[in-house]
Amino acid sequence: GAGVSQSPRYKVAKRGQDVALRCDPISGHVSLFWYQQALGQGPEFLTYFQNEAQLDKSGLPSDRFFAERPEGSVSTLKIQRTQQEDSAVYLCASSLTQGVFGKLFFGSGTQLSVL
Amino acid sequence: QQPVQSPQAVILREGEDAVINCSSSKALYSVHWYRQKHGEAPVFLMILLKGGEQKGHDKISASFNEKKQQSSLYLTASQLSYSGTYFCGTEGDDMRFGAGTRLTVKP
Numbered sequence: 001g002a003g004v005s006q007s008p009r010y011k012v013a014k015r016g017q018d019v020a021l022r023c024d025p026i027s028g029h030v031s032l033f034w035y036q037q038a039l040g041q042g043p044e045f046l047t048y049f050q051n052e053a054q055l056d057k058s059g060l061p062s063d064r065f066f067a068e069r070p071e072g073s074v075s076t077l078k079i080q081r082t083q084q085e086d087s088a089v090y091l092c093a094s095s096l097t098q099g100v101f102g103k104l105f106f107g108s109g110t111q112l113s114v115l
Numbered sequence: 116q117q118p119v120q121s122p123q124a125v126i127l128r129e130g131e132d133a134v135i136n137c138s139s140s141k142a143l144y145s146v147h148w149y150r151q152k153h154g155e156a157p158v159f160l161m162i163l164l165k166g167g168e169q170k171g172h173d174k175i176s177a178s179f180n181e182k183k184q185q186s187s188l189y190l191t192a193s194q195l196s197y198s199g200t201y202f203c204g205t206e207g208d209d210m211r212f213g214a215g216t217r218l219t220v221k222p
Contacts, residue, residue: 106156
C-alpha cells in the first residue's frame with residue numbers, strides 16, 4: 001500500500017472489554033513496531049517484529065497485551081480486559097530494513113478510549 | 116531505555132534559531148529525528164548513522180556524537196511550519212523515542 005494503515009481510527013471500549021487493533025505495514029517492510037502514546041508524551045515502545053518473529057516484547061505493560069504478525073505482514077495488537085489506563089493512541093510503524101532500521105513510516109494511529 | 120530530550124518546550128519568533136538535545140545511556144547504532152503535528156503521525160526528518168555525522172534538511176540540521184551517545188537538532192531561521200513536537204529516536208536493539216520537545220513558532 002501507499003502507507004501504513006491502522007484500523008480502527010477510533011475505538012471506545014468499556015472497561016473489561018477486549019479490543020483488537022490492526023496494522024497494515026507498507027508492503028515488503030521487514031520491521032514492524034508498536035508504540036503507545038499518551039497525551040502530550042512521546043511514543044512508548046511496546047513490541048517489535050522482524051517479519052513474523054517477535055524479537056522484543058519488553059515494552060508490553062502487562063500480560064493483558066498481546067501482539068502477533070503471523071505471516072510477516074499485517075499485525076494485530078490485542079488488549080484483554082481493558083483498563084482506563086490503557087487509554088492512549090496506539091501507533092504502528094514499519095521499516096524496510098532489519099538491523100539498522102532506516103526510516104520509520106508511521107500509521108495515523110488508533111485512539112483507544114476506555115470508559 | 117528511552118532517550119532524554121531537552122528542553123521540554125521552546126517558543127520562538129519567526130526567524131529565530133533553536134537547538135534540541137537528545138542523550139542516551141546506551142550505545143547507539145543511529146539516531147532518528149521526527150516531527151509530529153497535533154493529531155497526526157510522526158513524520159521522519161533525518162537519520163544519523165555515524166559518530167560525528169552531521170546532516171541537513173533545508174534549514175534543519177543535526178549532529179550525532181557516537182562516543183557521548185548524544186545528538187542535537189538545529190533549527191535555523193525558524194518558520195511557522197516548524198511548529199510541532201520533535202522526537203528523537205535512538206536505535207539500539209530496538210527503537211525508543213524521547214518524551215518530545217514542543218516547538219512553537221510565532222509570527
